[in-house]
Amino acid sequence: MKFSSIVLPLALGCAILALEHCKKAADPASLAPADQHLTLPPTYILQNLDQRLQAVIQSFQSNPESCVRLSEITRRSGTPYWSKALISQQGNMIQCLVPLKKGPDSLFRSFAAIRLDSSLHINSYHKNLLPRYRRLHSSPGAVQVNHALNALNSFGFGTSTYDLTGLDRLEMTAVRSLASTKAPTNRTQVLGGVLITTCYSWSTCQGDGMGNCVGETYYFEECVTDYKSFPDDPNISSAGDQGYEGSGTNYPPAGIGLATRSSAAMPPPKVTVTNLAAYLSCFNTAFPAKIIVYADQPTAGTTEPVSILGGIGHTWITIEQQLPGGELIRRSFGFYPQQKVNPFGNKAATASIGNDELRGFDVSWSATLTPDKLERMLQAVKAHPETYNLASYNCVNFVIDVAAAGGITLPRNRTSWIVGSGLNPGTFGEDLRQLPSSNGKKGTTLPNFGNCL
Known part of the structure; x- marks a missing residue:
């Protein structure tokens, strides 16, 4: 071409x-x-x-x-x-x-x-x-x-x-x-x-x-x-100065405006991992692997914590490993509440791990893992907190902590939303975008691969 x-x-x-x-x-x-x-x-x-x-x-x-x-x-x-x-x-x-x-x-x-x-x-x-x-x-x-x-x-x-x-x-x-x-x-x-x-x-x-x-x-x-x-019918300014001097944009406070109680809710996973040990059992901690961190932002490309269409978003992890015999192992997972939570009322629920294969994302970042880092991360996943809390421990906290267990530092920036504050996928996604070698193109998590127990 x-x-x-x-x-x-x-x-x-x-x-x-x-x-x-x-x-x-x-x-x-x-x-x-x-x-x-x-x-x-x-x-x-x-x-x-x-x-x-x-x-x-x-x-x-x-x-x-x-x-x-x-x-x-x-x-x-x-x-x-x-x-x-x-x-x-x-x-x-x-x-x-x-x-x-x-x-x-x-x-x-x-x-x-x-x-x-x-x-x-x-x-x-x-x-x-x-x-x-x-x-x-x-x-x-x-x-x-x-x-x-x-x-x-x-x-x-x-x-x-x-x-x-x-x-x-x-x-x-x-x-x-x-x-x-x-x-x-x-x-x-x-x-x-x-x-x-x-x-x-x-x-x-x-x-x-x-x-x-x-x-x-x-x-x-x-x-x-x-x-x-090229857009078929672009909005072209032939008048010159109209509407372009100065900042040109007025934004409502973060989390205000189009957000509603229903859009701000965090639902349980569509597919719950009922046996986490079996779900991760294919990985061999004697060999290196790769971690991919994803963010599905409420509004793609922004730090907004909530939107009508995007809800409050989500972050999750994929681990991939190519074993010496050529077998590929891939598992995607994230931290969820077992029941719906929202910042207006019940912010906490018993935690669960969800299967996040084939989920759409706005930004991703990856790193290689030595065998010892892989082992420490898998241990951190299995030892996840028993409670999901929108403000104090949500999917972003989980991802950052699992990465930290393997010696990987990810940004940890708290921001405010409608009626509270904490880590959120909007801000975290933009933090990921600033990391060297991050991928800013939208995509979908690849399907799980490899037969585990």
Whole structure:
């Protein structure tokens, strides 16, 4: 199959009107701990990131002034998803586009453009400000910023539709032209879309404050191959500024709005594992295995704890093992109440383990297990608490604790919902999405495999 290419020239330096030239501060404590927590990844994420990203983050850690600037951007535009950044390096210069997302947003709507050479330089770009980039004839322009967001959402969420909203008709035509005119005559087109190898290239230069480049210009490129379909009837803004300046979105408090008592209930499992020891007996703790952690979010891609269609969501685990003789063993399981519970009334019930094969998920993450880690995890599953409690011990607590038994650290962030607080699949799913090597594409858990007692 042949591919067409879209090239993204993103001239970052020319658009930076107040370029940050951050120097190492004498007092690293000048940055509030809360800002550090919001801006920079914890150690267990940092140590698994691309080494180029690690260098950028370590520079922020030693330059509090730059970290304060980044904190200002994240407070305005959302949490940085470092593991989903686009990265490039030329010589000693590292440049990255780090996507930013607020909890209620289901996709990335902004990003921080960061360059590290002899100092740190940072600027931010937002989907809602496309008309401003168009009106100011800035570089990058509306098409380039929108294209970068499509790249980041492809990386982070596996999006299959190219988002054209916010572009005017000329810009939309330019995007479509790039996606089609460079394709060979035997290009395969499916369902109004095309399989595209998209190369995200951008350039950066030192700005003089007047929109002019001074000094050398550098060019970078990242490529992604994915299927993209263009919407048949996109909502295109030809008026320009209407409805795009500022944040553009007003969100209700978490857990409020469309949630109802019925949607906030956690039901018992559809299939209960009645004999847990037998269910897990196929695994051989003398050999390695693989753990996959899943999150079915109430609203896909957001931290919302509850929704009408998605309920309160669920998290669960699959363990896979390939035995030396070639036999594949797979079991999926999660932590449930035996009776329905909800945050408005009865929050607790006797716990049970459910069979979660063939369940749909929004995000997943996996890791390999040594034999000793596998054994400790299986022991933790069998020794699960006897009580399920929405606030103090639910499916997320179970997954995190089972992983911890095997020496794997997963995020443990409590958030508030309608009438309480605790761990929840919405927030946990977004925490998983931020982990290196996570899979942001929707899917379905594979069926169990292997004959156990």
